[in-house]
Amino acid sequence: MKSHRLNILLVDDDIALNFVHRKILQKAGVAFDVISKEDAEDGILYLKDRIKLELSLPDLIFLDINMPGMDGWEFLEEYRKLDKTIRDQSVLVMLSSSLDPEDRILANSYQEVASFIIKPLTFDKIDLIMKLFFDS
Numbered sequence: 278m279k280s281h282r283l284n285i286l287l288v289d290d291d292i293a294l295n296f297v298h299r300k301i302l303q304k305a306g307v308a309f310d311v312i313s314k315e316d317a318e319d320g321i322l323y324l325k326d327r328i329k330l331e332l333s334l335p336d337l338i339f340l341d342i343n344m345p346g347m348d349g350w351e352f353l354e355e356y357r358k359l360d361k362t363i364r365d366q367s368v369l370v371m372l373s374s375s376l377d378p379e380d381r382i383l384a385n386s387y388q389e390v391a392s393f394i395i396k397p398l399t400f401d402k403i404d405l406i407m408k409l410f411f412d413s
Contacts (some may be wrong), residue, residue: 281411282309286335288320288352289313289372290344298339298372298398305403317344317352324356328363337406339372339398342380349373353387364389368410372396 285308287295295313302308312335314320320340327334342349349371356364371384371393384393391410394402 281307281336281407283307283336283411284309284333285311286320286323286338286367287311287313287372288317288338288344288349289341290315291341294397301398301400302403305400307403307407315344317347317349321347321352321355324359328359334363334366336367336411338367338369340369341396342371342373342375342384350383353389357387357389368406370394370406372398 285302287298289295289298292313292315295315299308299311299313302311312323314323317340320338324334340349340352347355356369368391369389371380371390373380373393374396376395381393384390392406394406
């Protein structure tokens, strides 16, 4: 489907949906590698570890809002503490089941959030992300 093959990080506590999203991303031909973290704290620690070890960062991060423990908003607060040159290496997309317009408004207030998409991922949504952020 696409010529880009991305390293993708899914940060979502829904293990079954992570599995489905992984399969959709692979079938769409956009995923080189898909890593999933079931809570936001593990997601931010994964990024910090990769920075510390000077390993490549994900090209694309899908972040859920509502998770037990650290939620998506708290993840964003930690994420925005990372150096801007680090943050600029990844496209961060909020991927949420929330239909609350306030969540979309709040997400859009974060410069780090490139887009807000309602779950689940579909081929059309992936295609739009690729066109908007990866010139495909």
